[in-house]
Amino acid sequence: DAKTTQPTSMDCAEGRAANLPCNHSTISGNEYVYWYRQIHSQGPQYIIHGLKNNETNEMASLIITEDRKSSTLILPHATLRDTAVYYCIVRVGHSNSGYALNFGKGTSLLVTP
Amino acid sequence: SQTIHQWPATLVQPVGSPLSLECTVEGTSNPNLYWYRQAAGRGLQLLFYSVGIGQISSEVPQNLSASRPQDRQFILSSKKLLLSDSGFYLCAWIGWDRVGAFFGQGTRLTVV
Numbered sequence: 001d002a003k004t005t006q007p008t009s010m011d012c013a014e015g016r017a018a019n020l021p022c023n024h025s026t027i028s029g030n031e032y033v034y035w036y037r038q039i040h041s042q043g044p045q046y047i048i049h050g051l052k053n054n055e056t057n058e059m060a061s062l063i064i065t066e067d068r069k070s071s072t073l074i075l076p077h078a079t080l081r082d083t084a085v086y087y088c089i090v091r092v093g094h095s096n097s098g099y100a101l102n103f104g105k106g107t108s109l110l111v112t113p
Numbered sequence: 114s115q116t117i118h119q120w121p122a123t124l125v126q127p128v129g130s131p132l133s134l135e136c137t138v139e140g141t142s143n144p145n146l147y148w149y150r151q152a153a154g155r156g157l158q159l160l161f162y163s164v165g166i167g168q169i170s171s172e173v174p175q176n177l178s179a180s181r182p183q184d185r186q187f188i189l190s191s192k193k194l195l196l197s198d199s200g201f202y203l204c205a206w207i208g209w210d211r212v213g214a215f216f217g218q219g220t221r222l223t224v225v
Contacts, residue, residue: 041219042216043219103156
């Protein structure tokens with residue numbers, strides 16, 4: 001797996017956009033960027049994923065740089081309930097063989113009133 | 114729809130006692146299953162993953178073992194628990210489609 005690096009923690013004011021960066025400079029051509037988040041004491045929740053084009057869904061937007069070496073998860077209007085640990089991982093999107101998926105430590109996002 | 118069941122939710126065990134955590138998956142066949150551990154204030158540490166019955170890959174050598182006796186069943190075990198085994202254990206099915214991943218509700222293990 002390509003390794004990812006994320007800031008340990010970030011703060012964001014409620015109602016503002018939260019921009020969470022992720023570096024994945026060793027990403028391979030067939031690896032997707034996936035984002036998950038984990039609210040305290042729960043299992044991680046899927047947010048969004050992409051290969052090279054920017055993606056948007058009801059939860060967030062994903063901006064991937066043209067060289068695919070970094071990406072940014074955008075929560076357009078952060079709420080207090082978005083306080084969580086956000087994990088960025090890269091993985092092959094389609095495979096019949098399992099392989100290790102390491103979530104790392106993620107970014108702890110604190111949304112403040 | 115796919116669901117993943119993990120039990121028990123909480124467990125308090127004495128040092129030296131055995132452990133067995135069970136995870137079952139519904140709504141899919143031949144899933145890739147994972148066991149993770151999360152110590153307090155730490156990230157998710159991958160412990161084991163399995164691509165099929167009887168196939169186990171270990172990521173971190175330690176006091177734990179895993180088994181896949183059935184296609185939709187993944188078990189995490191220990192013969193003798195250590196204090197350092199305390200943590201939040203998560204079972205996951207991570208698919209290869211747009212859905213991403215399903216996680217169990219987790220087991221909070223406290224070894225005393």
